[in-house]
Amino acid sequence: MSCFSFKRKEKIRKRSEFITIYNKGVKKETQHFKIAILPNNKQWSRLGITVSKKIGNAVKRNYVKRRLREYFRLHKAYLSGSFDIVITAKTGANRLKYSDICKEMNDTLSPEIVMQDNAKN
RNA sequence: GGAGCAGACUAAAUGGUCGCUGGAACUUAACUUUAAGUUCUGGAGGAAAGUCCGGGCUCCACAGGGCAGGAUGGUCGCUAACAGCGACUGGGGGUGACCCCAAGGAAAGUGCCACAGAAAAUAUACCGCCAUGAUCAGGCCCAAACCUCUUUAUGGUAAGGGUGAAAAGGUGAGGUAAGAGCUCACCAGUAUUCAGGGUGACCUGAAUAGCUUGGAAAACCCCAUCCGGAGCAAGACCAAAUAGGAGAGCUGGGUUGCCCGCCUUCAUGCUCUCGGGUAGGUCGCUUGAGGCGUCUGGCAACAGGCGUCCCAGCUGAAUGACCAUUGCCUGAUGUUUAUCAGGAACAGAACCCGGCUUAUUGUCUGCUCCAGCA
RNA sequence: UGGGGGAUCGUAUAGGGGCAAUACACCAGACUCUGGAUCUGGAUACCCAGGUUCGAAUCCUGGUCCCCCAG
Numbered sequence: 001m002s003c004f005s006f007k008r009k010e011k012i013r014k015r016s017e018f019i020t021i022y023n024k025g026v027k028k029e030t031q032h033f034k035i036a037i038l039p040n041n042k043q044w045s046r047l048g049i050t051v052s053k054k055i056g057n058a059v060k061r062n063y064v065k066r067r068l069r070e071y072f073r074l075h076k077a078y079l080s081g082s083f084d085i086v087i088t089a090k091t092g093a094n095r096l097k098y099s100d101i102c103k104e105m106n107d108t109l110s111p112e113i114v115m116q117d118n119a120k121n
Numbered sequence: 122g123g124a125g126c127a128g129a130c131u132a133a134a135u136g137g138u139c140g141c142u143g144g145a146a147c148u149u150a151a152c153u154u155u156a157a158g159u160u161c162u163g164g165a166g167g168a169a170a171g172u173c174c175g176g177g178c179u180c181c182a183c184a185g186g187g188c189a190g191g192a193u194g195g196u197c198g199c200u201a202a203c204a205g206c207g208a209c210u211g212g213g214g215g216u217g218a219c220c221c222c223a224a225g226g227a228a229a230g231u232g233c234c235a236c237a238g239a240a241a242a243u244a245u246a247c248c249g250c251c252a253u254g255a256u257c258a259g260g261c262c263c264a265a266a267c268c269u270c271u272u273u274a275u276g277g278u279a280a281g282g283g284u285g286a287a288a289a290g291g292u293g294a295g296g297u298a299a300g301a302g303c304u305c306a307c308c309a310g311u312a313u314u315c316a317g318g319g320u321g322a323c324c325u326g327a328a329u330a331g332c333u334u335g336g337a338a339a340a341c342c343c344c345a346u347c348c349g350g351a352g353c354a355a356g357a358c359c360a361a362a363u364a365g366g367a368g369a370g371c372u373g374g375g376u377u378g379c380c381c382g383c384c385u386u387c388a389u390g391c392u393c394u395c396g397g398g399u400a401g402g403u404c405g406c407u408u409g410a411g412g413c414g415u416c417u418g419g420c421a422a423c424a425g426g427c428g429u430c431c432c433a434g435c436u437g438a439a440u441g442a443c444c445a446u447u448g449c450c451u452g453a454u455g456u457u458u459a460u461c462a463g464g465a466a467c468a469g470a471a472c473c474c475g476g477c478u479u480a481u482u483g484u485c486u487g488c489u490c491c492a493g494c495a
Numbered sequence: 496u497g498g499g500g501g502a503u504c505g506u507a508u509a510g511g512g513g514c515a516a517u518a519c520a521c522c523a524g525a526c527u528c529u530g531g532a533u534c535u536g537g538a539u540a541c542c543c544a545g546g547u548u549c550g551a552a553u554c555c556u557g558g559u560c561c562c563c564c565a566g
Contacts, residue, residue, distance in 0.1 A: 049437075051437095062438095098443070099443095
């Protein structure tokens with residue numbers, strides 16, 4: 001398996017899993033996103049994305065979701081372990097450029113910060 | 122050059138790196154349908170949207186009768202069907218190209234027409250006009266009669282009345298006490314009959330009639346035609362953990378708003394049997410009123426024949442992200458070139474089709490009107 | 496995705512072809528030493544665009560937004 005792929009099993013698909021990650025995970029907030037992280041006991045990390053109707057129509061919502069998935073696909077190898085990550089987009093996220101998304105996510109999801117958060121827990 | 126009308130097409134292209142997903146073939150594991158990999162091949166729209174109509178498909182009884190309810194409304198045709206489309210008729214708008222029309226019935230019935238106005242529809246006549254009777258006053262010297270005038274009763278009369286969105290056919294002549302389609306001429310309109318044309322809506326012409334009938338049916342309603350209900354979260358199958366019930370028959374009950382008719386799923390009671398079912402998964406799920414080309418019939422919508430092709434199938438929901446080059450548009454420098462900056466709309470399949478409506482980028486073709494020049 | 500309902504002053508509701516009503520809130524005045532209560536007066540609305548009609552909040556058509564149900 002290539003290290004840049006994104007298969008179906010790496011996707012969070014059930015509403016109950018979303019709720020447990022919201023309730024038990026470590027929550028962070030940036031200018032355009034809310035992020036919840038919870039360590040899991042699988043061999044791989046998983047990603048779930050929530051984009052509400054406030055962002056815009058279906059084209060804009062899909063655009064945000066595709067680019068967040070692309071970021072996760074290219075950067076998940078840097079994570080120091082296996083985590084369930086849920087990203088919620090806030091208003092204005094559809095007007096960001098891809099480089100701005102990378103900058104915001106790197107500030108919050110870099111390995112050192114994630115390690116520190118887990119050490120606290 | 123400007124303003125506009127109609128129709129058609131389009132929805133930037135190419136390459137690189139990294140990915141997602143359907144199908145086919147092969148390989149390797151487990152082992153009989155799963156996982157991983159390789160190769161080939163396919164992967165959003167003209168509106169996929171709104172869910173406004175119509176069908177297919179599935180289940181309810183292959184779906185039946187009546188009432189209620191709903192839809193449609195010029196004619197002929199097309200279609201699986203339609204509130205759609207095509208051609209034509211009638212009406213309306215525009216100088217014109219052309220566009221728009223829920224376009225049956227108000228002499229079947231019920232109701233409505235605020236305010237204003239005499240009156241808003243069976244003209245029960247308020248003012249006015251006219252006739253007759255009574256009465257007050259005056260005129261001729263007096264009375265009666267007669268004339269003028271005041272008030273009033275009875276009757277006739279729709280010519281006139283600042284209103285109103287809308288006023289009871291219009292103009293002229295005759296006629297009358299005063300008037301009136303009361304009569305006549307012309308004009309407008311309605312109905313019936315006849316002749317001609319057209320499949321038909323209807324058109325053209327002639328005669329006769331009563332002379333005339335307000336608006337509104339997107340008020341109720343009447344007439345004609347059509348409609349059973351729910352919707353792929355329909356429906357079918359496999360089936361953990363947990364909990365103890367679950368199914369069949371009879372009674373009861375249920376079924377679209379109601380009745381008939383029909384049926385035996387839920388609840389209750391009795392009898393018999395041992396499997397039922399949630400999460401989850403699989404199927405339904407993409408070969409179809411299909412696309413493209415060509416020929417024939419038809420004014421056209423469309424239909425038929427032949428050839429050829431297989432062209433998305435997701436489910437917290439794939440169909441992409443980034444980079445480079447070229448092309449397009451806008452602005453600035455500039456005024457052939459060129460450089461820099463910015464932009465590229467509306468918008469994402471969710472069972473599938475036929476339409477309608479709404480949003481929206483660019484181009485082309487044909488036509489109309491206006492202005493200028495030759 | 497499918498089905499159903501609604502939109503009227505700042506708020507909650509009436510009105511279903513002819514001047515848009517009521518309650519609370521707001522503003523001004525009166526009463527009071529002042530405030531509250533009370534009384535009087537006022538301002539502020541028919542979601543948007545077409546059509547039918549003499550006339551539309553109401554009837555019809557299209558759109559926008561919100562709510563509910565089914566998982």
